[in-house]
Amino acid sequence: MKRKVGPAMFVYPMPTVLAGALVDGRPNFATLGNNGLMRVKPPTTYVSIHEGHHTTKGIREHGTFSVNYPSVNQMVVADRCGLASGRDVDKSEWFDVFYGGLETAPMISECPVSLECRVIETVSLGHMSVFIGEIVEVYVDEDVAGEEGRPTSYVDMERLDPLIYCPGNAYHRLGERIGTGFHEGKTEAAGAA
Amino acid sequence: MKRKVGPAMFVYPMPTVLAGALVDGRPNFATLGNNGLMRVKPPTTYVSIHEGHHTTKGIREHGTFSVNYPSVNQMVVADRCGLASGRDVDKSEWFDVFYGGLETAPMISECPVSLECRVIETVSLGHMSVFIGEIVEVYVDEDVAGEEGRPTSYVDMERLDPLIYCPGNAYHRLGERIGTGFHEGKTEAAGAA
Numbered sequence: 001m002k003r004k005v006g007p008a009m010f011v012y013p014m015p016t017v018l019a020g021a022l023v024d025g026r027p028n029f030a031t032l033g034n035n036g037l038m039r040v041k042p043p044t045t046y047v048s049i050h051e052g053h054h055t056t057k058g059i060r061e062h063g064t065f066s067v068n069y070p071s072v073n074q075m076v077v078a079d080r081c082g083l084a085s086g087r088d089v090d091k092s093e094w095f096d097v098f099y100g101g102l103e104t105a106p107m108i109s110e111c112p113v114s115l116e117c118r119v120i121e122t123v124s125l126g127h128m129s130v131f132i133g134e135i136v137e138v139y140v141d142e143d144v145a146g147e148e149g150r151p152t153s154y155v156d157m158e159r160l161d162p163l164i165y166c167p168g169n170a171y172h173r174l175g176e177r178i179g180t181g182f183h184e185g186k187t188e189a190a191g192a193a
Numbered sequence: 194m195k196r197k198v199g200p201a202m203f204v205y206p207m208p209t210v211l212a213g214a215l216v217d218g219r220p221n222f223a224t225l226g227n228n229g230l231m232r233v234k235p236p237t238t239y240v241s242i243h244e245g246h247h248t249t250k251g252i253r254e255h256g257t258f259s260v261n262y263p264s265v266n267q268m269v270v271a272d273r274c275g276l277a278s279g280r281d282v283d284k285s286e287w288f289d290v291f292y293g294g295l296e297t298a299p300m301i302s303e304c305p306v307s308l309e310c311r312v313i314e315t316v317s318l319g320h321m322s323v324f325i326g327e328i329v330e331v332y333v334d335e336d337v338a339g340e341e342g343r344p345t346s347y348v349d350m351e352r353l354d355p356l357i358y359c360p361g362n363a364y365h366r367l368g369e370r371i372g373t374g375f376h377e378g379k380t381e382a383a384g385a386a
Contacts, residue, residue, distance in 0.1 A: 006331065079374065130231055173369060174206060181272065
């Protein structure tokens with residue numbers, strides 16, 4: 001039996017990300033679940049942020065942003081980052097910040113993976129701005145990067161230990177690997193389905 | 194130490210979804226990881242699909258689509274759905290299909306959660322189309338829906354047992370709940386961070 005629960009943000013799972021931007025010369029970070037993949041080649045992602053947020057100002061100013069994926073052991077500081085505004089506190093003091101070639105997309109050393117992005121499209125959804133960004137560079141901790149030159153062919157997801165956000169206002173960790181994409185459907189079981 | 198691995202689709206975790214559309218009068222479904230939240234009120238999500246995909250044609254025709262979240266025990270049929278085109282096979286036979294008020298967004302009974310969406314914006318990213326949709330209704334299996342009228346205040350994520358996709362072409366299941374949003378950062382540990 002299905003229950004109609006009305007319009008709801010029942011999208012899951014969501015990544016927990018720290019979106020970074022340079023605002024008035026200072027790095028700032030916003031905690032978001034509004035992130036996902038849009039295109040593989042060239043790799044393209046998005047962050048969706050409240051129009052009034054401090055980070056939004058920096059993205060608009062420079063046309064760049066970063067997406068930083070905290071691991072589970074950064075849950076407290078990631079959550080804390082979502083409770084305060086960069087207008088009131090200097091969040092850059094909470095992290096070791098580094099920059100890449102774009103120079104205006106501050107990234108977080110403590111996060112095992114950071115994406116450096118250039119805005120290619122902005123969509124206004126009322127009070128929210130969706131910044132669609134081409135991923136121009138990916139920075140990965142050496143010990144989780146996998147084979148040289150093949151970043152996504154082998155990834156140690158257990159070491160990445162990503163912080164996941166789900167409906168019910170819940171943080172979760174990632175569970176076990178159970179299968180391979182574009183493969184499971186080829187099995188005999190699929191033929192018999 | 195950070196390693197630069199070049200531009201890559203290093204976005205994680207991704208949901209595995211079956212995007213549904215009515216194409217030439219027949220329900221069709223495409224398996225995607227390109228889905229996420231964009232806005233909470235009104236709830237808004239997106240799917241990003243290859244311009245040439247069969248499902249894309251149906252979304253363009255009717256301006257509606259569905260997002261169906263399979264559970265782990267639907268991994269084989271979900272993966273299979275991504276290996277075939279609706280031009281060649283009738284995927285509607287693989288599922289028990291139902292419709293909501295929009296009438297043109299076919300949904301999958303076997304999936305514990307389905308979103309019924311109306312396109313409010315379309316963004317063209319070369320060969321990919323990003324369909325941004327307002328979620329007009331959510332259909333949830335009765336046994337995972339939580340309290341009446343409060344669909345996301347209590348959600349049994351363990352029963353939903355979502356199928357997650359990660360870099361490395363890997364399906365994962367969701368792990369344990371480890372914290373609460375907008376709360377963990379308020380603890381004493383945060384103050385000491």
